[in-house]
Amino acid sequence: MKKYPWATGSDIQGERLSKSLPPGENMRRMLAGKKPLSPEKVFGKLYSLPEAIQALGVDLATIERWREDRQIVVLDSEKRGLIVPVAQFEGGKVLPGVADVLRIASGSATTAWLFLKRPHHAFDGQAPVEALREGRVQEVLEAASLTIR
Template identity: 35%
Template sequence: MTKSYNFGNEPRQDELSSLVAKEVQRVLAQHNTIIAAADLLSAHEQAIHDDLTALASKFVHGLAAGAARFFDASAREAAPLTVRTEGAHGCAVKVRDQQSDCLRIEDWAGQVAGPTYLEQHFGIPRSTLHWWQRHNDVVALRKGARKHVFPLAQFIDGRPAPGIRQVLSLIANPRPAWLWLIRPSPLLDGRVPIEMLRQDLAEEVILAARDFVST
């Protein structure tokens, strides 16, 4: 919990200034007592000394007031910094949550990646990926409210494996569709559908998907 201290009210400034000024006056008074006891100053010198004492007290009073104003300004500047820090912390938490989402998806879906990774490492422009997604040429798994990640096993040389569109037309929900694609299928003699698509055996996989839906 972030604490805030109010340095800006006038009573605090006056209190600080008064305390410092009183302390200076006390020290100077002790000095005057010692000097008077020693009878080292003339009357004229004593008057000058009194004037210097008053000036010193005034100066310290102003200095203390300035210090109080400085602390007040520092406190005001620290407040937005605290907000920014909390905001950065919130952002870091969000990033960690997104990473956790990806890890949870990868527990069952295998390695996945977002559009930025696919563009940088697979050379797939975002516009192309979006077009594939709209036309069911790729399996897009929802991560969070609106974002999607894409299983990497479905790509061959920067393009989706042929036959994914037909599979998604039969198994409309991308999650069960991808689960079926990555598991050995009895309808394919224990072979894995996505591996067959990568080997250009789309026709067999599409027939098996049709039989899977019908049963």
């Protein structure tokens, strides 16, 4: 994790993530006359389950096992059902570190993915999922431990 000479460490841990999105956020947006955010706006490019099965070359039982074992991030969308963020995969395999971030997030797929997808100061504004893609697993896990509470 990048350290700055003027920082003590406690002031660069990043924005704290709650365990889930605020309840009723889309309802508040609708009542305020705003459009609810689409899952793609919040989470990035997503696979439906059939798309994930085809893209990854696995069957539904494998996706379900990975989800139950908390090896991959699978989100539940009100309109689309179960959805799978695309960026957690490379070459048909889950990026190293994704399961560990899920563990740090106490199994909350939403919290884990928001941490992985949002730009983070420890990676010069890059999203932690991109740091995982570069093989910087330990740095991402350290940042996750400091950021996710």
